[in-house]
Amino acid sequence: MTNDTFMSAKEAATALEITLPTLYAYVSRGLIRSEPGAGKSRVRLYARADVEALLARKALRQNPAQAAETALYFGTPVLASAVTLIEDGRFFYRGHDVIELAQATGFESVASLLWRDSLTADDLFPPEIPASLAQRMAEIQPILEPLPLFERFQVALPLLAGHDLAAFDLAETAVAQTGARLLHLLTWAATGERPQASLVASLQQAWAAHNQPIQKIFNIALILCADHELNVSAFTARVVASTQANPYAVVQAGLAALQGARHGGHTERVMAFLREAGSVAGVRPAVAARLRCGERIPSFGHPIYPNGDPRGQLLLDLVMGEFGGGTAVSIVQELIQVMAEATGQLPTIDLGLAALAEAAGLPEGAPLALFALGRTAGWLGQAIEQYKEDQLIRPRARYVGKRPE
Missing domain, CATH: 1.10.230.10 (Cytochrome P450-Terp, domain 2)
Incomplete structure (x- = not known):
């Protein structure tokens, strides 16, 4: 788990401009993934991609035209698709890890x-x-x-x-x-x-x-x-x-x-x-x-x-x-x-x-x-x-x- 992938609770709440209880509510609703961190404390970490997705949705509500325009340049997703997923430095065809698939199929x-x-x-x-x-x-x-x-x-x-x-x-x-x-x-x-x-x-x-x-x-x-x-x-x-x-x-x-x-x-x-x-x-x-x-x-x-x-x-x-x-x-x-x-x-x-x-x-x-x-x-x-x-x-x-x- 790296800082590129996960954030602390305080970082996530600050980025979203919400309180910690609201952050935890987002997690319980499945809007943000949370995983235990490394080390003895096992302090929970929060998925940066999910936080950024919520920020993008907020921007879309506040300024739909600007958000839609930005989405065309490596921005937020603009079409629903079940073909390929790119996530956390890996990519998948219909749920299959492509690096593994390529070597076996x-x-x-x-x-x-x-x-x-x-x-x-x-x-x-x-x-x-x-x-x-x-x-x-x-x-x-x-x-x-x-x-x-x-x-x-x-x-x-x-x-x-x-x-x-x-x-x-x-x-x-x-x-x-x-x-x-x-x-x-x-x-x-x-x-x-x-x-x-x-x-x-x-x-x-x-x-x-x-x-x-x-x-x-x-x-x-x-x-x-x-x-x-x-x-x-x-x-x-x-x-x-x-x-x-x-x-x-x-x-x-x-x-x-x-x-x-x-x-x-x-x-x-x-x-x-x-x-x-x-x-x-x-x-x-x-x-x-x-x-x-x-x-x-x-x-x-x-x-x-x-x-x-x-x-x-x-x-x-x-x-x-x-x-x-x-x-x-x-x-x-x-x-x-x-x-x-x-x-x-x-x-x-x-x-x-x-x-x-x-x-x-x-x-x-x-x-x-x-x-x-x-x-x-x-x-x-x-x-x-x-x-x-x-x-x-x-x-x-x-x-x-x-x-x-």
Whole structure:
């Protein structure tokens, strides 16, 4: 228990501007979690997150417009969801710890979990691909092959959507089946070959056949990328789903948001920085040059994880364990050490994806493509939830421009 997670009774009461008896009443009503502290005294401590949530509600009542506006920038929750929970430096898919899940479960099973709260995926994968859809995919292969990996996804989806009539059925079971087809088709686009076994096995064969042991790392990377609560692309996907657009359109929208440099496209900045450093000796000068210019080092520091991104830590541990001693891993290790000294910031999942690509010699653009494949499962989980809500997401703007005369 740390001060970042818990507060004393006096601190909590002061923050809320209430008396201690009122604080205890909040606890009894389940509004604030309380746990015994360490040591002999066992003085009870109070969850900081719950106190902050109550403060946010108070602000919302006092100034709804300002509170709603602030909520859009890593603020208070704005949508109810049962898909992903991020809490106390950990994250969960439908109640399952993702770090544990990723090391024990296949990606297809996790996709099923996100879509319908079941790890059983045998009835979804491998999916049945209608002959007309498979024929269309084969026809567009010559168009896709010269393109960067991520652009293949963006080009393929609109060319395929009209050949998958079942995708217009927005019932939960039908969307899960469409999701399985979409993951199959996107993997086909990424590898140039129709998947014959699992999606991960197909990626392994096409991208890193000489590194068979990293099939497990591919699987873990996809699971870690699958969802992350109401991030930019997930929110975009939900907005599009709220219009009753079909899953192909939902994924297209998610891809558009993901490619931005402040979201999944951040992996490209990380790759560029690693190549800029070039060697272990080049890391410190490269970091110093950026910091002197007031620039951030990409892939360090996550606002939701002040004590470190657990996704990045797991992925980096796996890459270092498999490729330790290689030049790419040595550069990444030096970068982590230099950043710890310079800023105290810890790496995010973006560095893990970049380290995997560099160490395993993956194709150009593989980090973002892996991110997109994994996150497709999450976008569709969010879409299914939004289809059930059957409500249009349509916030109002607070006009600050020139008033009409």
